Amino acid sequence: MSDYDPQALEARWRERWAEEGRYEADPAEAADAADDPTFITVPYPYPSGGMHIGHARTYTVPDVYARYRRQQGDNVLFPIAWHVTGTPIIGAVERLKTGEADQLSVLRDTYNVAEDTLKDLETPMGYARHFIENHYKKGMHDLGLSIDWRREFTTNDDRYSKFITWQYETLKERGLLEKGLHPVKYCTNEQQPVTTHDLLEGEEAEFQEYTLIRFGHGDTVVPMATLRPETVRGVTNAYIDPDASYVIADVDGEEWFVSAPAVEKLQLQGREVTPKRTVTGEHLVGQRVENPVTGDEVLVLPAAFVDAENATGVVMSVPAHSPDDYLALQEATADHDRLSAYGIDPDEVDAIDPVPILSVEGYGEIPAKTAVEDAEIESSTDPALEAVTRELYNTEFHTGRLNDEYGEHAGEVVEDVRGRFRDAHRESGAFDTMREFSEAVVCRCGGDVVVSEQDTWFLRYNDEAWTAKAHDAVSRMEAIPENTRGEYDHTIDWLNEWPCIRNYGLGTRLPWDDEFVIEPLSDSTIYMAYYTIAHRLDEIPVEDLDRDFFDALFYGESAVEDPDERALQLRKEWQYWYPVTYRFSANDLISNHLTFYLLHHAELFDPDEWPAGIVIMGMGLLEGEKMSSSKGHVVLPDTAIEEYGADTVRFFLLNSAEPWQDYDWRTEQVDSVRTQLERFWTRATDIIDDPGPEDRPALSTADRWLLSRLQRTVADVTEALDGSETRTASQAAFYDFEEDLRWYRRRADRSRPAARWTLRAVLETRLRLLAPFVPFLANELHERLTGTPAEDAPWPEVDDAVLDGGVEAAEAQVERLVDDIQGIQQSLRNADEDVPEADPDQIRVRVAAGWKHGVFDTVAEIGADQGAVMSQVMSDPDLRERGNAVNDLVSELIEFARARGGGELDTLAGLDEAAIYRDAADFLSDEFNATVVVEVEADGDSAVPFRPSIQLEAA
RNA sequence: GCGGGGGUGGCUGAGCCAGGCCAAAAGCGGCGGACUUAAGAUCCGCUCCCGUAGGGGUUCGUGGGUUCGAAUCCCAUCCCCCGCACCA
Secondary structure, three states: OOOOOOHHHHHHHHHHHHHHHOOOOOOHHHHOOOEEEEEOOOOOOOOOOEEEOHHHHHHHHHHHHHHHHHOOOOEEOOOOEEOEEEEEHHHHHHHOOOOOOOOHHHHHOOOOOOOOHHHHHOOOHHHHHHHHHHHHHHHHHHOOOOOOOOOOEEOOOOOHHHHHHHHHHHHHHHEEEEEEEEEEEEEEEEEEEOOOOHHHOOOOEEEEEEEEEEEEOEEEEEEEEOOHHHHHHHEEEEEOOOOOEEEEEOOOEEEEEEEEEHHHHHOOOOOOEOOOEEHHHHHHOOOEEEEOOOOOEEEEOOEEEEEOOOOOOOEEEOOOOOHHHHHEEEEEEEHHHHHHHHOOOOHHHOOOOOOOOEEEOOOOHHHHHOOOHHOOOOOOOOOOHHHHHHHHHHHHHOOEEEEHHHHHHHEEEHHHHHHHHHHHHHHHHHEEEEEEOOOHHHHEEOOOOEEEEEEEEEEOOOOOOHHHHHHHHHHHHHEEEEHHHHHHHHHHHHHEEEEOOOOOEEOOOOOEEEEEEEOOOOOOOEEEEHHHHHHOOOOOOOOOOOHHHHHHHHHHHHHHHOOOOOHHHHHHHHHHHOOEEEEEEHHHHHHHHHHHHHHHHHHHHOOOHOEEEEEEEEEEEEEEEEEOOOOOOOOOOOHHHHHHOOOHHHHHHHHHHOOOOOEOOOOHHHHHHHHHHHHHHHHHHHHHOOOOOOOOOOOOOHHHHHHHHHHHHHHHHHHHHHOOOHHHHHHHHHHHHHHHHHHHHHHHHOOOOHHHHHHHHHHHHHHHHOOOOOOHHHHHHHHHHOOHHHHHOOOOOOEEEEEHHHHHHHHHHHHHHHHHHHHHHHHHHHHOOHHHHHOOOOOEEEEEHHHHHHHHHHHHHHOOHHHHHHHHOOOOHHHHHHHOOHHHHHHHHHHHOOOOOOOHHHHHHOOOOHHHHHHHHHHHHHHHHOOOEEEEOOOOOOEEEEEOEEEEEEO
């Protein structure tokens, strides 16, 4: 016997696996073409930082499945690679080089990067390499992941780029790529597009599409931005900031009047803008502008609340439907002096009445007025105004119906009509469009970030033929859990065009325009195919990897004129492994990566090569809170493995929740897993040291019971693992069976040869069941026990000859009896006074009389049908004589039968109840430290079949 | 707003799809006991309320309903979490 020393034993196995190349998988020789290839993938990690315990689970769940299939006899490929595409790594390097404190702290404190190593991290690939080698690869090795390491690559490798080049040239040729304008975040200081990572403020900002209502002032267009274009008929006036700076400019050949900041925005949104002259807002105050829809002339009033930084800096006022406008108008009216100072006739302003343009239930004629008055808001600076406004906007959007003056649109609900109304007026030239963020956005450099429209290449994910194929792919694959299937379909329908390029970043250049880089979610859609050939591609010069090469590889020899022999060789490897059996991935990736994965496979490959299954994974928490490397709230696999050992880490990660459920790393719980594994180890080594006889001796009831329970465990674990239910499976193999063992230890004398034999058989099977979860421990013990590691032994199968329902039912009766006796004891102990029977000297167990068992047999035969049972029973004259007693018994038994299946009743009917208790008498006697007397009741006693009467007797 | 998931005993968390062996698994925590010089580990019992005999009562977010019977099915309602795009 030796102590459990996970670090030492795990190190031995790691070394052994590496030396043997244990998990390197190759297509089987032609001779065993019948074998079963299983191809498992997981999203390749993005090494912009280190690996934490959350990542560990992402890769361990597929490892368990891979190990399981291997024991089932499959040829299993589980590869890994590294995703470096895009800007995060570059951004991280930039922040390191500029000495940003947060970044340095993450590197030094969270990821323990040594001071003299920091300089190696100053190039993007140097940075990536560090985290790949020292964190991810090390962590994966330490965890014992059964990865084929020959196939690793990065997405910045030349050969990978050739592969992506092939993919994008092919898609372009098929018309699935399209060029167009697209809004991006653009830093006005750095004069380039920026990503969310580059932002100081406004990470949550959304793109908003404003409609510009083209009010006219003479020949000048005064565009006013709104999110509610349908309110145009309710405009009573306009507002402008009299003190802000505005520009009269030539815009696409017209004269426009807009705020100064709007000039650059309009330019960035694809307009030709030539500023002609700068004025203050006062220039327009008191003027009239013409509503392009109604032709009405409305007055422009001064207002300090107008933000010249937002949109065009001139806004229209709809006091009937906007609480803000309503209050602003009231306040303007109240301040005659101010109006007069701007040369406006106060009477004219007083005469302005709100013009309602839609009706909405519960808000009266002038909804904004009602809303403001109901909420008792009197000032435009009241903080409660925002909520009132939001509520009114919402209600009007969903239930407001347009008034008659809207002609063809009259009577329609805003929600349904807004888009059509806007488009119609855009068509006619009354409206225009401008984009703006929902909040201020500031770059890390301090510059303002605005919306810019840039020439971009799109993937046409809304192409009808394409989406149809993708839906087909969804319907053919296995979605685990099944309730995620709808999400894929939903995402496919919801996706629009996807801009697939960026201005900078690591990765593959767009083949026909090398200014651009293919972005990360677009260069990671079919790389699983690359795994199948990655290690062999290295033999081929990069320049040979052209279009024809990959066409031959993926589409066969007839696809190209003069197929490359090497490509055709690789094609065999690809065809051997494909399709991907299961892809394990996080649930938040359904809405992009996983659906892209389906779309690209559906387009580029035949249905036979489409993804066979996707397993969704939940998120990880740490002590109930989200992990965050920037806050240092992470556990690194390194640290955890050092403290607990890899098997404990794995077992915790797999056992605490099913893969698709969120899980929570709690030190307390991990500690307890470690304790449990230690106990398992101790018991196992005890059996290994004293394994009992080679040949099967005569077994006791308890032995046969345990072996029967083992068969059920095998069935449960196998079924659970087939569905990737790692929690259910490990729970059954480990904890649930521990319960059975606990009973067995109470019940059986373990020094008997038959017990040693039984325990040994049980241990061997359990080690095989546990090997996918705790490979180090299970392989070690299995090898000590049998001479072979568990992973080289076949997966256990249920042995029907060992399944014994009768023994299990009998044993359940004994357990039930123990429970009942304890129940009575408990009840007696509750008494205020001492009751001597609570600690009995003798326990009398009376089994139901023979005729009662006869009735039970009838119930078992007929089922829970009181009438049918009664008429059958009453046909027996002896029973008829007993009258009421029979009636009562049948009622009781019917209730008993209702809760049980027919099979169980039959099994019970076949048992000799008294014999069961007599066999267990010695055991019961030991348990309760009392004499146990088993007898059949005298007539008239209260026992019921399988519910003996019990009497505790003190001396 | 759109889409998805969820509310179970001190905590974590099964059960719900296929209603009844469900006062509700397992783990953790707590209490008592055995073992031990002691601690730890291990083992046994208890851990919603009441009860001197294996029983009874009230529970599974809330309110209704279906049913002989509901944690499980249906309806309504409240609350919580996650994703929503050019970000990997």
